[in-house]
Amino acid sequence: MATLTYRDALNAALREEMTRDDDVLMMGEEVAEYDGAYKVSRGLLAEFGARRVVDTPIAELGFAGIGVGASMVGLKPVIEMMTWNFALLAIDQIVNAAAKMRYMSGGQIGCPIVFRGPGGAALQLAAQHSQAFESWYAHIPGLKVVMPATPADAKGLLKSAIRDPDPVVFIEGEMLYNIKGEVPDEEYLTPIGVADVKRSGNDATIICHSKTVAPALRAAETLAQEGIECDVIDLRTIRPLDERAILDSVAKTNRIVVAEEGWGFASVGSHISDLVQREAFDDLDHPVLRLNQTDVPMPYNKHLEKAAKVDAQKIAAAVRTVCYRD
């Protein structure tokens, strides 16, 4: 096993898939000559050339649509959004074109395309650069939404996303790019739609994904010292959601906390709350608790920003509540 950063794991996935299949290409702002705004595409221009690593003008709607069109006739573009905040300019092509093409063509035309880039908040980037949009995309039938939290999952899931016959929204995290982890040396694919138990315990379930996985694990560590053992379930994929993994854990622990980065209204957590009350009502010893960003635009001031974000302390406190230990 090699130790790689999340960024380099993504880079390795791109390199392997571009080596394997000439139909795979990368397109986006600053992906080629600048080597990537966040260096995910570092070295790919030198290795694959300008035909396959394509710098675009700042025109998210246009290059997203060119990518969708290319995918309709069989190419497998990986479209980099410098951040998912900017993808709002391209959402017509993601939602109205890519997600609908197979259905409205009666199954004739698919879009094997990946839209990827960092989502959510980093540090002090303020309101327009700190948004978690996964629930928006997860709302749309026809899209898949993938959000890895570790280097190993980042590599295996990006490879699966590139090979997937349908459009995949692949949301990374600026704050995750530098984290390190072990990545298998041999080739592997991580399946889309399968959650991962990152830590096992019988007292409470913490559902998390992407940037809430690390604080959830820290909270679980703290709680273990208090005698509360947590199941920490990393969803890895938001759509299709691994409902079985959630329900199996709740059946075991009878208590569940959902921690996500985005706002709470019509969120991933509200969907999971519905699932659990509908399918596992009798398993529950406490109402589902949800942790979300405070329901305000992200402030710039670092103290206000910290107050707005989900963190390990807030997760631990919620677990104590569902265990009636607060």
Added chain:
Amino acid sequence: MATTTERAPGRETRARYSDEYRDWLRMMLLIRRFEERAGEAYAVGQIGGFCHLYIGQEAVAVGTISALRPDDYVISAYREHGQALARGMSSRSVMAELFGKATGCSGGKGGSMHLFDAEKNFLGGHGIVGGQIPLGAGFAFAAKYRGTDQVSLTYFGEAAANIGSFHETLNMAALWKLPAIFVIENNGYGMGTAVRRSASIASLADRADSYGMPGVTVDGQDAVAVRDAMEEAVARARAGEGPTLMDIITYRYVGHSMSDAPHGTYRSKDEVEQYRARDPITVLADRMRELGMLDDKLMAELEEDVAAEVADSVTFAEESPDPDPSELYTDVYAPEAQ
């Protein structure tokens, strides 16, 4: 540099063109009668949703598509019945799609605005104004990426030349010298907004100058003029010389969709009648008569032929089954991924 393309002289020899002109005339008649019949079917509830008819614009579809090869790509907006027929999709499969039937070209899931036929490289039928413009450039991108000499034809209305996707796409298509032909079907109105009230310049072809590509203004009521201009654009694209913007001036005789009258608050009855006087079918028929290619007998035969085809398409659509209820859930994701 925007120029007006005129028909190349001396090319109309009977030997070369008589079959072709007859085919064009038949196709334009087919589109006209098909659309008239679709309007009737809509009025009695056999066709639902939005339905945008192509009547008056037939020469644009016939003139442009006749310059393409079968392996070239075509994409359009939601006023696309005529282009689908001109591309060679069967009138049965198009009418059945309007009726929402399982035998429709999109299995009854697309309807009037989403006609698809992968075999004919007719890739929609798109309902968001301007949304198909980057998609069409994407086909051209793929052709260039793969080193084929295929070209991509993208249709949109003149109102779509004001949306961001138009400008973003034309810039990238010219920057990357994509084999794309962008056709503005300029029927004068975006719903009820006249082009002079929505575009800041008189000639939309001039917008090509901003992107360093040729822009041409074409008489869209003359199929031969359309074809000649299209041939030049296709030749440029196939030769690797990049995209062309064509502003093809035409007129729709009917309302924007089935829910509005042909004339009213935004244009007068007189104006519609004035344009009807220069009907694209009449323009081609007159030319053929002058050249001795058409007489009353042939015209009557063609009318009879297309009337039979349209009637057959309606019978086929009426007798076809609705999609099976299980079809509600299919085609959201690829079967192998479900």
